[in-house]
Amino acid sequence: MDKRKIELYVGMFVIAGLISIGYLVISIGEFRYFSQDRYSVYGYFSSVSGLKDGARVEIAGVEIGNVSKISIDRERLLAKVVFSINREIELSEDSIASVKTSGIIGQKYIDISPGGSDDILGDGDKIDNTESSLNIESLVRKFIFANEKP
Helix, strand or coil: CHHHHHHHHHHHHHHHHHHHHHHHHHHHCCCCCCCCCEEEEEEEECCCCCCCCCCEEEECCEEEEEEEEEEEECCCCEEEEEEEEECCCCCECCCEEEEEECCCCCCEEEEEECCCCCCECCCCEEECEEECCCCHHHHHHHHHHHCCCC
């Protein structure tokens, strides 16, 4: 009887461990198990250097969605970024999407500045006003070589 009791406790311990590991994988990996009610909008950028799929989309420092896809538009030769936005957030058609950096060398994210238009973007609509990321490396290079005298 003691052996059976020990096996029962070991089995319960293993199951509890597997449930704990599953919970950690889902919560740390920010895995979205339950589909959230979201809609997609997209914008074109001349440079999205450092921006990755899954990056935050914010308004006033509050996360409202994430970047769902980054690709290149072959006709325009611009980066096409698709955002997945929470359904309760309504973006006006004159909103501005900017690629920003959190901190000096932090992660890239999309910051949306709301517009004042009454026309609201729907699923699959395009944000016309975009600002690409600031390339610090090229600015430093210009500063260094601008100060050199031949």
